[in-house]
Amino acid sequence: MERTLNLIFKEKIIAIIRGIERDAILDMARAIKKGGISCLEIALDHSTAGSVRNAYELITLLKKEFGEELCVGAGTVLSEEEVWQCARAGAAYIISPNTNCAVIRKTKQLGLVSMPGAFTPSEVVMAYEAGADIVKLFPAGILGIEYIKSVRSPLKHIAMSAVGNVTPENCTDFLNAGCCCVGVGSNLADRKVIACGDFEKITSNAREYVRNIRENAL
Secondary structure: OOHHHHHHHHHHEEEOOOOHHHHHHHHEEEEEEOOOOOOEEEEOOOOOOOHHHHHHHHHHHHHHHHHHHHHEEEEEEHHHHHHHHHHHHHEEEEEEEOOHHHHHHHHOOOOEEEEEEOOOOHHHHHHHOOOOOOOEEOHHHHHHHHHHHHHHEEEEEEOOEEEEEOOOOOOOHHHHHOOOEEOOOOOOOOOOHHHHOOOHEEEEEEHHHHHHHHHHHH
16 A cells, blocks of 8 residues: 555556546556556446446456556445455555545555545545545546645645646646645546547657656646
8 A cells, every 4th residue: 555655646647547448448558658657547437337347347457467567546436345346356546536434444444545535625634534545636627726725724734636627737736736646537538539549649648747747846
């Protein structure tokens, strides 16, 4: 768990992969890795039971293919059962859009990094007191930089991330406002780019994020 946290704090960015099919996941992961990002979140798709199972399989596939070269976690995890399944698949961290204390506790019991979502200061503190390692401020793009600065001010002892409409241009604004890392999804690889198989574009986007973070994050 400590190694995972240290890597997240060092790289400051997690790539979010959602709704991708098995036959494209390895090329997608290679493209992101080539761009300099090694933390990948496979988001669970709850639209169907099969989609959730597919996410577990993708995590296992990535772990088998890349081993320790990539730090693979699970996102949109909503229940204790899903935590267990993700851990079984090989996820190193568990991310949720909401604060669910049972999910946080199960994550910690299994020795994984916990990153639940929160919208208000009360939710941030609740998640932290339940054992969260990092609290995800979501949706960060709607909350805005000034809101995040205001929440961080009295709660600097709590590590927070920013997820939701984080672009290459504003990612360091969130980091410099006090977030320890950002999560990036459609701005890294939207559905059209994935459908076209334009993995070089994904690599280019990843490099843009990484370059901005290295050059401008405090």
